[in-house]
Amino acid sequence: MTKVLPDDSLQRGIDTLKSQIDAKVVSYLSSCVHCGVCADACLFYTETGDPRYTPIYKTEPMRKVLRQEYSFWGKLGYKLGFLQPMRESDLKDWEELVYDGCTMCSRCSMVCPIGIDIAYVIRKVKEGLAAAGYSPDDLKSAATRAVEIGSPMGVTLTTLQATIRAQEKEAGVSIPMDVEGADYLCLFSSGEIVGFPEFIGSISRVFKQADLTWTISSDYFEATNTGIQIGSTPIAHQLIERVVAAAEKLGVKTVIMPECGHAYSTMRWDAPNILGRKLPFNVVHILELLENLHTQGRIQFKGGTDARLTYHDPCNISRRGGVVDQPRSLLGSIAPNFVEMKEHGAMNWCCGGGGGVSANSRADALRRKVFAVKKRQLDALGVDTLVTACSNCRNMLEDGLEDNEMEIELIGLTELVAEFLVEDQDTLRAN
Ligand code: SF4
Ligand code: SF4
Numbered sequence: 001m002t003k004v005l006p007d008d009s010l011q012r013g014i015d016t017l018k019s020q021i022d023a024k025v026v027s028y029l030s031s032c033v034h035c036g037v038c039a040d041a042c043l044f045y046t047e048t049g050d051p052r053y054t055p056i057y058k059t060e061p062m063r064k065v066l067r068q069e070y071s072f073w074g075k076l077g078y079k080l081g082f083l084q085p086m087r088e089s090d091l092k093d094w095e096e097l098v099y100d101g102c103t104m105c106s107r108c109s110m111v112c113p114i115g116i117d118i119a120y121v122i123r124k125v126k127e128g129l130a131a132a133g134y135s136p137d138d139l140k141s142a143a144t145r146a147v148e149i150g151s152p153m154g155v156t157l158t159t160l161q162a163t164i165r166a167q168e169k170e171a172g173v174s175i176p177m178d179v180e181g182a183d184y185l186c187l188f189s190s191g192e193i194v195g196f197p198e199f200i201g202s203i204s205r206v207f208k209q210a211d212l213t214w215t216i217s218s219d220y221f222e223a224t225n226t227g228i229q230i231g232s233t234p235i236a237h238q239l240i241e242r243v244v245a246a247a248e249k250l251g252v253k254t255v256i257m258p259e260c261g262h263a264y265s266t267m268r269w270d271a272p273n274i275l276g277r278k279l280p281f282n283v284v285h286i287l288e289l290l291e292n293l294h295t296q297g298r299i300q301f302k303g304g305t306d307a308r309l310t311y312h313d314p315c316n317i318s319r320r321g322g323v324v325d326q327p328r329s330l331l332g333s334i335a336p337n338f339v340e341m342k343e344h345g346a347m348n349w350c351c352g353g354g355g356g357v358s359a360n361s362r363a364d365a366l367r368r369k370v371f372a373v374k375k376r377q378l379d380a381l382g383v384d385t386l387v388t389a390c391s392n393c394r395n396m397l398e399d400g401l402e403d404n405e406m407e408i409e410l411i412g413l414t415e416l417v418a419e420f421l422v423e424d425q426d427t428l429r430a431n
Contacts, residue, residue, distance in 0.1 A: 010088050013132025017065040020124035028116040029063050032056055038108040038118055043349055044101040047370040053101045055108035059121040061086065061094050061128060095134040098125055100363035104262075104355030105315040110347060126231025136360040139230045146226040146239060152359065153190035157218055160188075163197045164216070171201030173208050178250065179215035184289075185252040185281075186214055187223035187243065189260035191391040199259060199391070202418035206290065209423055210298040214256070217246035223263035229356030233274060240271045247281050254282040256289060259412050261316030261354060261390040268321065285317060286414055287389055291326035294333065300422040304334035307385040307409070310341055310378070312397060313348035314390035327389060327413055334420045335387075341377040349373045351388075353396035371400035378408065389413045 036054070039045045044053035051057065064086050067074030077083035106119040129135055142152035149156065164175045176182065184207075192199050207214050220242040227236025247255055257264040268283045293299045311331060317323045324345045331338045343349055352370045357363050374397070378386065386401075386408050388394055394410060401408050 009132040009134075010086070010091065013061075013091050013128045013134065014065055014069075014086055016131035017062055017125070017128035018069055020062070020127050021066060021070075024117070025062060025121055025124060026066065028118075028121055029059065029066055031114050032116055033114060035113065038112050038116075041107045041111045042102075043105075043107075043352060043370045043373045044366070047372050048366070052097055055102075055118045055122070056116075058094070058098050058102055059118060059125060061090060061125050062121055064090065065128075091129055091132050091134045094125065095129050095136070096362075098122060098129060099136050099139065099356065099360055100366055102355060103315070103350045103352065103357050105350035106320050107315070107347065107350065110319065123231065127233065128231075130231040135230050136356075136362055138360050138362070139226065139356050142356075142359050143226040143230050143232065143235055146222070146224075147235060150220060150242070151190045151222050152224055152226045153194060155190040155193050155222075157221075160193055160216075160221055163193050163200065167197055167201035167204065170198070171205050173201075173204045175200065175204050176215045178218050179213070180249075181251050182213045182215040183252060184212060184214040184254050184256050185247050185250060186216055186256040186258065187263070188216075188221055188258050189223045189263055189391050191224075191395065192258055192260065195395060196259075196391050196412060196415075198415055199412055202412075202415045203258075203286065205418050205423065206293070206299055206414075206421060209421060210293045212293075215250060215252070217250060219249060220246040223258050223260050223267075225263065225266045226356075226359075228262060228266050228270060229359065236266070236270070237274050240267070240274055243267065243271075244275070244279065252281055254284055257283060257285050259286060259389045259391050259394075259414060261314035261321070261392060264323075265316040265320045285321065285323050285326075287317070287323050287326045287330065290414065290417055291329050294330065301333050301417070301420040302422045303420055304336060305385070305416070305420075306337060307335070308337045308339065308381075308383050309335055309385035309387055310339050310381055310383045311344070311413070312341075312351065312374070312386060312388040312393055313345055314388060314393045315348070315350050315354055317389055318348060319346045327387075330413060330417055331387065334416065339381055339383065341381060343377065349377060351390075351393040351396035352400070353392055358392050358396055367396070368399065368403055371396070371403065374400055375404050375406065378406065383408060385409045385411065387411055387413050387416055 039054040146152045
């Protein structure tokens with residue numbers, strides 16, 4: 001689709017990139033020694049061999065603006081015509097590199113010997129591109145739906161209520177809505193509501209067993225934040241404020257983030273910085289909570305699965321979120337044949353669809369190509385079940401397994417935990 005952009009889009013992009021420059025950006029970009037180590041950490045480079053996908057190259061628009069606007073030699077070079085200033089075509093080229101060829105997984109940031117947080121700079125590049133209008137149409141539509149309807153997929157309260165009714169029937173529990181003074185407020189991603197509604201039934205059974213006071217808010221239930229994915233702080237800010245308003249209205253102490261990677265890292269780590277104030281509640285990922293409830297003895301398991309299974313760490317939950325031990329502790333109780341992928345935990349390989357890539361249909365072919373790294377990991381283990389804890393990863397893995405005709409069952413960890421939950425009181429007493 002041809003983009004119709006206002007004439008000042010280039011200047012707006014440059015101005016926004018300038019506004020994103022902070023001490024970290026300057027020190028990162030001025031200390032890169034171009035060693036190339038980060039390239040081998042990025043699945044878009046390893047699986048395509050295309051040097052344009054090297055992580056540091058994706059930061060080039062920021063480097064260009066820094067040189068063009070703030071460096072003496074840069075300014076002179078542009079004046080004398082030795083250097084090319086930023087052009088619309090640069091924004092167009094990097095739009096595709098950054099939105100289609102980066103999942104914001106941060107694996108590159110882990111390996112840089114200088115300690116450069118490359119993903120941090122790429123996130124800021126996105127901010128400039130989005131301000132100039134250079135972001136994928138699919139993401140723009142998702143952001144519009146998120147702002148106008150409250151869900152990037154257009155999921156309404158009516159849809160959620162219908163899903164809740166179906167899950168209440170299926171799980172045999174009642175699911176609380178708008179309970180003032182509950183301890184916990186649980187959010188869901190639209191992807192979960194639509195694609196994996198059994199997650200809602202599973203947590204309801206677990207929370208009933210643990211005797212948790214929890215609720216869903218009819219004012220705002222969406223966990224995802226399209227503002228973060230597209231690179232728009234104003235949109236991210238607006239969506240975070242909705243969570244805060246819903247939590248404050250109900251007076252909850254803790255907000256539970258569901259099986260959605262970026263939703264967790266956004267609320268847990270980005271939200272206070274974006275709002276410029278402390279959140280008036282704690283933020284916990286569902287796996288942290290489940291592990292905690294199990295450790296406290298508030299939930300118990302009986303039996304387990306014989307399957308030879310492995311766990312795919314969602315980048316935003318493990319690498320960027322720090323929730324690495326909890327899933328392993330839970331699996332340790334119910335999956336004796338659990339095996340690790342060679343690269344796991346903080347160094348796991350991404351599913352290929354994070355950072356908004358999954359919502360960007362233009363990137364489909366590239367995303368399916370880079371799944372090759374996950375296929376190699378799984379082939380090396382010969383597992384029959386794959387567990388994860390992010391609905392977006394789950395969709396991406398589902399596509400990859402299907403494309404490659406891999407006979408591996410895929411399941412969310414929360415559902416797996418609920419499968420072995422002891423709900424029967426006699427068994428509980430006996431344990
Ligand atoms: S690993 Fe670090 S220093 Fe080396 S090229 Fe990448 S960003 Fe630059
Ligand atoms: S954040 Fe991940 S996908 Fe993006 S450049 Fe770094 S390694 Fe590649």
